[in-house]
Amino acid sequence: MTTLTEAPPRAGRLAAGAAAVTVVLWASSFVAIRHLGTEISAGALSLARLGLGSIFLGALLVKRSRPAVRRWPTQRDWLPLIACGVLWFGVYNLALNEAERRLDAGTAAMLVHIAPLLIAVLAGVGLGEGFPRQLVIGGLVAFAGIVVIGTSTSSGRTETWGVVLCVVAAISYAVGVVTQKPLLSRLPAAEVTWLACTIGAVVCLPFAPTLVDEVSSADAGTIWWIVYLAAFPTALGFTTWAFALRRTSAGRMGVTVYAVPVVAIVLGWLLLGETPTVLALAGGALCLAGVAISRRRTA
Numbered sequence: 001m002t003t004l005t006e007a008p009p010r011a012g013r014l015a016a017g018a019a020a021v022t023v024v025l026w027a028s029s030f031v032a033i034r035h036l037g038t039e040i041s042a043g044a045l046s047l048a049r050l051g052l053g054s055i056f057l058g059a060l061l062v063k064r065s066r067p068a069v070r071r072w073p074t075q076r077d078w079l080p081l082i083a084c085g086v087l088w089f090g091v092y093n094l095a096l097n098e099a100e101r102r103l104d105a106g107t108a109a110m111l112v113h114i115a116p117l118l119i120a121v122l123a124g125v126g127l128g129e130g131f132p133r134q135l136v137i138g139g140l141v142a143f144a145g146i147v148v149i150g151t152s153t154s155s156g157r158t159e160t161w162g163v164v165l166c167v168v169a170a171i172s173y174a175v176g177v178v179t180q181k182p183l184l185s186r187l188p189a190a191e192v193t194w195l196a197c198t199i200g201a202v203v204c205l206p207f208a209p210t211l212v213d214e215v216s217s218a219d220a221g222t223i224w225w226i227v228y229l230a231a232f233p234t235a236l237g238f239t240t241w242a243f244a245l246r247r248t249s250a251g252r253m254g255v256t257v258y259a260v261p262v263v264a265i266v267l268g269w270l271l272l273g274e275t276p277t278v279l280a281l282a283g284g285a286l287c288l289a290g291v292a293i294s295r296r297r298t299a
């Protein structure tokens with residue numbers, strides 16, 4: 001019998017394709033956030049992204065699914081669903097948007113993608129998987145990378161607060177994955193993503209007055225970037241992520257998103273003309289190496 005983590009070849013190819021789309025879209029989000037950070041504040045951008053994303057996801061849900069096959073969450077589903085929405089969609093966006101006002105897109109992407117290591121730690125604590133030697137070694141290597149990145153950005157200045165915010169975003173990301181995974185075995189991926197995005201938008205509602213003020217004076221290019229961020233990295237990107245996660249393991253998806261910082265650095269160079277410093281790149285390499293070590297299977 002085939003399981004979700006042992007998908008047949010066609011399902012495996014579909015999951016791989018969905019994961020690749022997610023990587024490109026999520027990488028582009030770091031560039032979009034960095035660009036928008038000069039005109040739109042962190043809270044207002046979070047509300048705009050999640051509010052529009054909820055609308056787009058809701059429209060896709062209505063169009064693609066029949067009312068007879070939709071499943072409303074049960075009582076046991078709501079706690080992990082709220083945790084996913086508040087942390088991964090709400091806190092993650094707020095922390096990342098504020099961080100990218102201090103750090104370039106590539107550096108922020110490298111820091112956030114210590115999340116797969118944090119997922120392994122959470123699994124060790126919450127799921128009884130323990131702490132293998134490679135996890136401990138990987139954690140130390142990744143922590144060294146964070147320290148190195150914290151000493152330098154693309155402007156050559158120390159931005160400790162930006163690094164701290166990226167780590168907060170990574171923690172929120174990790175908890176979101178851990179809480180989302182079991183939901184996908186009981187609920188449609190599109191529904192889980194829409195509900196979590198809507199919950200995140202509700203968390204950001206206090207920033208509504210600021211959003212109205214800032215958007216009213218924004219130019220057309222800024223509005224377009226906001227719409228792009230909501231429609232593609234958010235609505236489409238999180239849907240393709242959930243699609244792929246439902247058909248493979250969280251660990252394998254964690255490995256896949258290692259490519260996001262690389263793509264983000266390339267896009268940041270092409271679209272924004274910025275690259276991390278050599279020291280930040282070295283720190284990012286340490287972070288990703290630490291995550292890779294933590295995920296390596298022992299014989």
